[in-house]
Amino acid sequence: NFPLACFYYTEEKLGQAERTELDAHFENLMSRADCTKNWTEKIYRQTEVLLQPNPSARIEEFLVTNAELLGHYMEDAAREFGAGSPYGSTLIKVGECERHLGASEREFLQTASISFLNPLRNFLEGDWRTISAEQELRVAQTEFDRQAEVTRLLLEGISSTHVNHLRCLNEFVEAQAVYYKQCHLHMQELQKELGRMPNAFAINSIHSAGPGGSAADGELSPVETDTLKIEEVQAPATGTRKAKVLYDYDAADSSELSLLADELITVYTVPGMDSDWLIGERGNHKGKVPVTYLELLS
Numbered sequence: 001n002f003p004l005a006c007f008y009y010t011e012e013k014l015g016q017a018e019r020t021e022l023d024a025h026f027e028n029l030m031s032r033a034d035c036t037k038n039w040t041e042k043i044y045r046q047t048e049v050l051l052q053p054n055p056s057a058r059i060e061e062f063l064v065t066n067a068e069l070l071g072h073y074m075e076d077a078a079r080e081f082g083a084g085s086p087y088g089s090t091l092i093k094v095g096e097c098e099r100h101l102g103a104s105e106r107e108f109l110q111t112a113s114i115s116f117l118n119p120l121r122n123f124l125e126g127d128w129r130t131i132s133a134e135q136e137l138r139v140a141q142t143e144f145d146r147q148a149e150v151t152r153l154l155l156e157g158i159s160s161t162h163v164n165h166l167r168c169l170n171e172f173v174e175a176q177a178v179y180y181k182q183c184h185l186h187m188q189e190l191q192k193e194l195g196r197m198p199n200a201f202a203i204n205s206i207h208s209a210g211p212g213g214s215a216a217d218g219e220l221s222p223v224e225t226d227t228l229k230i231e232e233v234q235a236p237a238t239g240t241r242k243a244k245v246l247y248d249y250d251a252a253d254s255s256e257l258s259l260l261a262d263e264l265i266t267v268y269t270v271p272g273m274d275s276d277w278l279i280g281e282r283g284n285h286k287g288k289v290p291v292t293y294l295e296l297l298s
Contacts, residue, residue, distance in 0.1 A: 030135055037128045044120040051109055051117075065109075068102025071095040191247060195276070195290030230255050230287050233270055233279055240268040243280070243294040257287030267294065 074095030078088040242264055249259040257280045259265070267278040267289065280289035 026138075030131075033128070033131050037124065037131075040120050040123055040128075044117065044124065047112070047117060047120075051112055063106075065102035065105045067098045067105055071097070071099030071102060074098065188247065191292065192249065192252075192290075195249070195292050196252070230279075233286070235266070235268055235279075235281065240266050242297045243267045243278075244297060245293060246295055247293050249290065249293050251287060255288055257282065257285060257289050259289060259293055264297075265289070265294075267296070 072095070074091045078091035078095065081088040081091070083089060083092060243266075245259045245261055245263045245265065247259070248261050251258040257265075259280070263282070266281045269278055273279070276291055277288045278291055278294070279286060280294075
């Protein structure tokens with residue numbers, strides 16, 4: 001959230017800053033220049049229309065006006081018809097006048113182009129382009145200053161950013177620790193549930209331990225585990241083994257023995273007992289323990 005707050009702070013700061021007298025004067029000049037440009041374009045175009053109706057020809061290219069050309073035609077015709085004839089002499093006088101009118105028109109066009117149109121064109125193609133570029137530069141400079149202020153505030157806030165990131169990192173590690181703790185609890189519960197369920201694939205190592213491990217099949221009647229009285233069970237003379245506890249285990253009732261991971265206990269089996277369970281002894285305490293929680297030692 002820091003960069004966003006920094007952006008709004010900068011916008012507010014720049015927006016509330018008082019305009020300098022120079023800025024106000026510059027904006028007033030720009031407004032007048034823009035107005036001058038608009039009217040100059042209109043006057044320039046209409047003057048071109050007045051001086052030269054044909055937009056495809058430039059005024060500077062006029063060497064002979066239409067009136068001058070008409071005068072030359074009349075004078076040439078008079079020489080053909082005879083300068084002494086009434087028609088010929090009249091053509092000469094009219095032609096001479098037309099040439100004078102055309103010369104005056106050409107002089108007017110050239111003077112108007114040099115003294116009026118050229119300065120207007122120079123303003124539009126020169127000064128105004130420079131002014132526009134300056135205006136665009138100031139707009140770009142203003143945007144640059146705003147971005148520079150945002151960047152400066154962001155750089156000054158790097159330390160705060162580090163603190164914020166450190167807090168987020170701690171929260172991440174804490175959330176991950178909670179996740180793994182929950183996974184561990186779920187797996188412990190699953191192990192307990194699996195330990196209480198009959199498992200047809202479990203191998204009771206005690207039954208295959210040799211003499212005293214178990215009675216022959218069918219020789220002893222099964223002993224139901226729910227009616228087994230732990231206090232009456234006696235360890236056999238042979239067939240006991242040491243076992244290392246793999247996981248913690250909480251006894252479900254008084255017939256079971258609670259276990260702590262990594263401790264060593266003595267285990268053995270009794271005739272008719274579920275193969276997923278053994279009798280475990282630790283000092284004066286004994287009870288049923290799940291085989292899946294044990295590592296039987298030789």
